[in-house]
Amino acid sequence: MRPILPFLTFLLASLPALAAQPKQAFDVSEAGVSELQARMRDGKLDSQALTRAYLQRIARIDRAGPRLNSIIELNPDALKEAAALDRERRAGHVRGPLHGIPILLKDNIDAVGMANSAGSLALADNRPSTDAPLVAKLRAAGAVILGKTNLSEWANFRSAHASSGWSGRGGQTRNPYVLDRNPCGSSAGTGSAIAASLATVGIGTETDGSILCPASMAGLVGIKPTLGLMSRTGIIPIAHSQDTAGPMARSVADAAALLGAMAGSDPRDAATKEADAHRHDYVAGLHADGLKGKRIGVVRKLAGMEPNADHALEAAIATLRAQGAIVIDPVDVANLDTLGEAEMTIMLYEFKHDLTAYLRDSNAKPKTLAALIDWNNAHAKQEMPWFGQDLFEKANAAGGLDDRKYLDALAKAKRLSGPEGIDAALVKHHLDALIAPSWGPAFPTDPVLGDHIVSGDPTIGGVSQLPAMAGYPSVTVPAGFTHGLPVGVMFLGTAWSEPVLLDIAYGYEQATHARKAPTFIPTIVP
Incomplete structure (x- = not known):
């Protein structure tokens, strides 16, 4: 499905102006913030020329040529x-490292225009x-909001049988390394x-893997921050x-x-x-x-799921040691096999509550999850050609946030994953961080059967x-490539440990330079 998107007219109208900028022509491929x-x-270079260069590249790669289908809408005021x-820069005022830098937002984040x-x-008319x-x-930092990216519809929480990177409004996003492979995760675009x-x-958002998986399968640095480091107000929620939202970039420095x-x-998000x-x-x-x-x-319990990911992990461990890190192998993290049921219970309860709150405060016409279910049934040909809405229906049947089943699941999840999980392992071995393979290489996109993420x-x-x-x-x-597809490794730590994790990630990146375009x-x- 390739929907007609309203930004095409704007984009095509911009193209004649692109050729009028030979003085500042610049290949933006792989260019970083610094x-x-x-x-x-x-x-x-100036920000206008830079923005035009990206618009030209979007026209050539996203909508024509390889047709990644990763952009769902452009900001009509970007230029x-x-x-x-x-003008601010010429007047001597530079706001910071993002001044004039074009940024893309996932299409679940409120942005005027x-x-x-x-x-x-x-929600196509939710402006x-x-x-x-x-x-x-x-x-405020000086970024240019270039546009919105496609995603797995409803951040991959409509059906357990979904194809990642597909949405009714945006169609199927493709992996830029091998086009018939999946981009993974809900931050696919x-x-x-x-x-x-x-x-x-x-910018991506994550509930569980929606930044980390697409970043890994697209050869990127992805950061899933501490819950509460940044606001979630104005973001269509799951739980x-x-x-949380988080950065996705081609280098650790840019993500930082x-x-x-x-x-x-x-003040509107108590967690922050x-x-x-x-x-x-x-x-x-x-x-x-x-x-x-x-x-x-x-x-090690998070390895053994996919051999290519395991090979990347072994190479990464060798790099860590060669660069002076002290590697403790293995480290046992308790409770890894006890979290799944609690997590799903939490998400089903919170999705119903949190989504209703967003819809109530937005310009969206459906105001409840039940109304959305009815809307999808009435527009099933457009919205449900490949998979249904089983998660919507389960969430709609869940009780309120005062339900004992929910409260027990939440308390169990936080205790087992944090204090008795990650924290206990870090303290026992006096660790700065943990390492595990991210995911294996991207799997083929399959709209009929859904995602094929290899698990152990x-x-x-x-x-x-x-x-x-x-x-x-x-x-x-x-962390490298297998058969032309990226693989990554993941570093994780305790709450608010972003500075340590990023320093480790940067040291690893500088030692390996594993990314290729x-x-x-x-x-x-x-």
């Missing part, structure tokens, strides 16, 4: 916003009148778009006990710069009350020798489950 800032500081920031739909046609606080922070250099950096701009307290106290200059804390002397534990022990959730349920940070970093191969030929 390089772009240096060029703008030296007068070799105007870039011009205003250029664009719909916020979670990929659903039911927020105010920015989410996260977006307001990015604008952000992952594919940033991997293909359709913007400098991007408030696990939801983005994290610094996003972090901070929001400590965020201001834990904000850091994350870029200043990066060191090329960030691995030296760090104590890192290997979670069926009682153990994915590598993202433990930090997701604890509300603790985790970072995935490119995608080449848009149609398929893998044996």
Whole structure:
């Protein structure tokens, strides 16, 4: 399905202007924040030219050529916003490292001038009148909001049989490394778009794996921050006990710069009350020798699920040791096989409550989950050609947040994953962080049968489950390739440990330089 998107007219109208900028022509492929800032500081580039270059690349790669289908809508005021920031720069005012840098947002985040739909046609006319606080922070930092990215509809919480990267409004996003492979996770469009250099950096959201998996399968750095480091107000939710936004970028330094701009307290989100106290200059804390002397534990129970991921882990362990890290192998993390049922219970209860709250306060026409279920049934040909809404229906049948079943599941999940899980392992071995493989290489997209994520022990959730349920940070970093597909490794730690994790991730990145740009191969030929 390839829907007609309203931004095409705007995009095509912009193309004649692109050719009129030969003086500042610049190949944005793989360009990072510091390089772009240096060029703008030296007068070799400005934000308008940079924004035009990305628009041209979107037209050539996302809508034509390989047709990644990763962008769901463009900001019609992007060039105007870039011009205003250029005027500020010429007047001597630079807001910070993101000044004039084009950014893409996942299409579940409120941003003025664009719909916020979670990929659903039911919310195609939901046009927020105010920015989410996260977006307001990015604008205040000087970022240009380039547009919105496609996603797994409703952040992959409509059906257990969904195809990641598909939405009724946006169609199927493709993996830029091998086009018939899946981008994974609900932040699929952000992952594919940033991997293909359709913007400098991007924002995803995660409940369990929705930043980390698409980042891993697109050769990106993805950060799932501590729950409460940044506001969730104005973001279409799944579950408030696990939801967070986070950066997706082609380098640790770019992800760190983005994290610094996003972090901070929001009086409308009680979980963020400590965020201001834990904000850091994350870029200043990066060191090329960030691995030296760090104590890192290997979670072997999270390996053994996919052989290519295991090979990446073994190579990463060798790199850690070669760079001066102290590797404790193995480290046992308790409770990995006891979390799945509690997590699903929490998400079903919280989704019904949290989504209803968002719909009530938004411009969306369906105001309840029950109304959305009815809407989908009435528009089944457009919305449910491949899979249904079994998770919607289960969530709608759940009780309120005062239900004992929910309260017991929440208490169990937090205790087992955090204090008795990650924290206990870190304390026992005096560790700075844990390491595990991220995911294996991207699986083929299959709209009929859904996702084919390879797993090992069926009682153990994915590598993202433990930090997701604890509300603790985790970072995935490119670790190499297999058959032309990226694989990654993940570092995780205790609450508010982003500075340590990013320093470790940066040291690993600088030692390996594992990332390579995608080449848009149609398929893998044996």
